[in-house]
Amino acid sequence: MLRCNEVTKTYGGLAALDGVTFSVERGEVFAIVGPNGAGKTTLFDTISGLAPATSGTITLEDVEIQRMAPNRICQLGLARLFQTSVSFSSQSVFTNVLVGSTFGRERGTRFRLRYPQESIDAALEALEVCDLYSKQELLAKQLPVIDLKRLMFASALATGASVLLLDEPFAGLNREERDELIELVRKINGTGVTVVMIEHIMKAVQALADRMLVLHHGQPIVEGRPAEVLSDPRVAEVYLGKSWSTKEDADAAGL
Numbered sequence: 335m336l337r338c339n340e341v342t343k344t345y346g347g348l349a350a351l352d353g354v355t356f357s358v359e360r361g362e363v364f365a366i367v368g369p370n371g372a373g374k375t376t377l378f379d380t381i382s383g384l385a386p387a388t389s390g391t392i393t394l395e396d397v398e399i400q401r402m403a404p405n406r407i408c409q410l411g412l413a414r415l416f417q418t419s420v421s422f423s424s425q426s427v428f429t430n431v432l433v434g435s436t437f438g439r440e441r442g443t444r445f446r447l448r449y450p451q452e453s454i455d456a457a458l459e460a461l462e463v464c465d466l467y468s469k470q471e472l473l474a475k476q477l478p479v480i481d482l483k484r485l486m487f488a489s490a491l492a493t494g495a496s497v498l499l500l501d502e503p504f505a506g507l508n509r510e511e512r513d514e515l516i517e518l519v520r521k522i523n524g525t526g527v528t529v530v531m532i533e534h535i536m537k538a539v540q541a542l543a544d545r546m547l548v549l550h551h552g553q554p555i556v557e558g559r560p561a562e563v564l565s566d567p568r569v570a571e572v573y574l575g576k577s578w579s580t581k582e583d584a585d586a587a588g589l
């Protein structure tokens with residue numbers, strides 16, 4: 335579904351990404367973890383077209399996207415959520431999602447005075463999936479944190495995305511909210527959407543991910559199923575600078 339091949343991104347003399355290769359299969363939840371500054375967000379910047387890769391190829395369903403503009407990539411079916419929730423705060427929940435379903439779809443960029451019916455239908459469907467249907471008339475600024483997250487998911491889904499990139503979606507949520515979000519990501523994935531998720535909170539990774547990749551200094555170091563990866567001594571080394579022997583060590587690293 336999504337493949338990065340030898341993706342490199344340099345900023346001046348710094349290689350934020352250095353030969354990153356991995357594939358995500360259709361329908362998977364794929365997690366990307368690694369210490370601060372490992373290059374995780376930069377990887378999303380290159381995939382989503384925000385900061386094009388210096389070299390390497392990125393394919394979305396066999397189409398090379400590494401030189402495409404972000405809006406084009408979105409229209410091809412890849413939507414990205416940023417770590418911070420953003421919205422048109424003085425607009426209704428429904429209008430926010432309509433923007434995604436109108437401009438994020440194929441042929442959706444023409445300026446229109448009226449929203450086409452297919453955009454309205456897609457927005458309502460996304461609101462339903464994200465449990466916001468009954469809140470569609472509220473203003474975005476009236477939403478509590480977890481519903482604002484749901485709004486980001488709904489806006490992304492309304493673009494008709496087949497792949498969602500999530501950058502630390504669980505950051506800043508309390509335990510109850512995390513459980514709600516785990517349910518939502520499962521539900522979205524259950525509709526056939528492939529999920530690629532950067533996450534520091536390992537409970538969420540373990541609950542959701544089919545496979546995961548550990549990045550360190552811009553390089554992929556371990557890839558596999560969560561249980562295998564999290565017990566790999568190289569992963570402990572990256573997080574702690576030593577092998578861990580106790581559960582407290584693992585907890586301290588968020589693992």
Ligand SMILES: Nc1ncnc2c1ncn2[C@@H]1O[C@H](COP(=O)(O)OP(=O)(O)OP(=O)(O)O)[C@@H](O)[C@H]1O
Nearest residue numbers: 345348349350368369370371372373374375376377
């Ligand atoms: N636009 C930029 N210009 C210059 N350097 C950048 C830019 N974006 C990222 N970097 C550098 O690239 C490296 C990787 O940063 P990145 O934000 O991708 O890390 P990360 O893994 O997402 O970290 P975190 O867990 O803190 O979010 C860092 O050294 C960062 O300073």
Ligand SMILES: [Mg+2]
Nearest residue numbers: 374375376501
């Ligand atoms: Mg980051």
